[in-house]
Amino acid sequence: MADAVKAKEALLEAQSGLQKFFDNSAGYVIFPNVGKGGFIIGGASGNGVVYEGNQVVGMAGLKKLNVGLQAGGQAIIEVIFFETHVDLNRFKEGKFQFAAETSAVALKSGIAFNAKYKEGVAVFALPKAGLMADASVGGQKFSYKPIIM
Template identity: 70%
Template sequence: MKKLGILSALLILFVGTSLQAQNEKDQKIIADAEVAMKSMIAEDQGLEDFFSESAGYVIFPNVGKGGLIVGGASGNGVVYENGSVVGMADLKKLDIGLQAGGQAISEVIFFEDEAALADFKQGEFEFSAQASAVVVKSGKAENAQYKDGVAVFAMPKAGLMAEAAVGGQKFSFKPIQ
């Protein structure tokens, strides 16, 4: 009976620690997303309209990508609805083609309406090979438009990558409890 009590205590401690670590990880990603949002707006004031007028958006503050012929990217992000955090997201990308190098970027996806945001939250959202992001530079956001209910912006952070590749991005969503 004593062994069962010790095992139960260890299990509770392990689960509690895992939940706390997950919350700390999410909190770090949320803090990084806020910094990325401010950096993007500082770089291009036109993004303020997208942040204030979209039904929602997801910010991936740290996306790492790299490749040599076959490439990939991944990152964790924060999903906002009406300006409030509603969940966390993962980004995965795999592509093939002429490419070499590595790069770190911040990426934001704006959802024009509730239907586009709902598709993302239900896991029914992915980008095809034809999708492209507008690079965040002063004045670019003014002329950017939604395509199929989304607008995507990327801001390079570090590294250099040359690519002419075909691939797509897949996403997952986890609501905040």
Template identity: 55%
Template sequence: MKALTNNFYKPVFVIVLLLFASCGSMQNTEDDLRSDATDARNEIRQNHTNAAEMLDNSAGYAIFPNVGKGAYVIGGASGNGVVYQGNNIIGYADLKQVDIGLQAGGKAFIEVLFFETDADLERFKEGDYELSANASAVILDKGASRDIDFQDGVAVVTIPKGGAMAGVSVGGQRFSFQPR
């Protein structure tokens, strides 16, 4: 029984430790975050035609250029982002996710939320925005074109940066917004 208890608590302890470490002193400065978001936006414009059109045609968007996710049964993800209306920065946002399910590994990715209307963007700006567990994201790979559709006023796109993760998880993302 003792071996079973240790086998369960060790991975949970490691994940909690990693989550707390990722939220600490390695926070981006505002300039670093804006620079990373600009780089991510340039990558989208150069390599992902459908998403590039949405940068120009949506009411606004939030770019999270460095989202990290790790999991061993219990998982978590976090990232900081820049929120745009048109091509103007209107604020900053934080992404947090905790989920549970059959999953293991870690990965880094860019995540972009596109808002269909001004009302959808305003809902996000109210501060405590949440994507439900059944929200789906379009995963973009270089050279591949995928349809991007709005669901409840939001379209979510992710672009892998690195890492490997296997499994299925259930969980939603929560966002906070800070005006510029």
């Protein structure tokens, strides 16, 4: 959870335009350390924290396996914002995955101010280290485990 707090700070430092998403979304999940890598066959994985409003409600897992032209490795911060409670509940119920062609908005490009939700979600990625020519998040599968307070 401490990594998620630091990741949120890094996201806002890289792109202050994300503040409107943090303030206005029904919820979000921050994956502070998504590792991506591959050579022809690739994958990604990470663990994250799920927020409803600004309250922690659970933990999430991310997995992706893909085949195709790719090479390299990268560590990123990924955040997924949910526009409505229906969208957030879909994620919590395990009924959420990205379409194959979905890509994240790379925050280095500085376009968070104009970014919009697509099908109830907005996805942003901030590279931490490494080099990989792939911004796709399509095919990612998620797990959710609520935190009982």
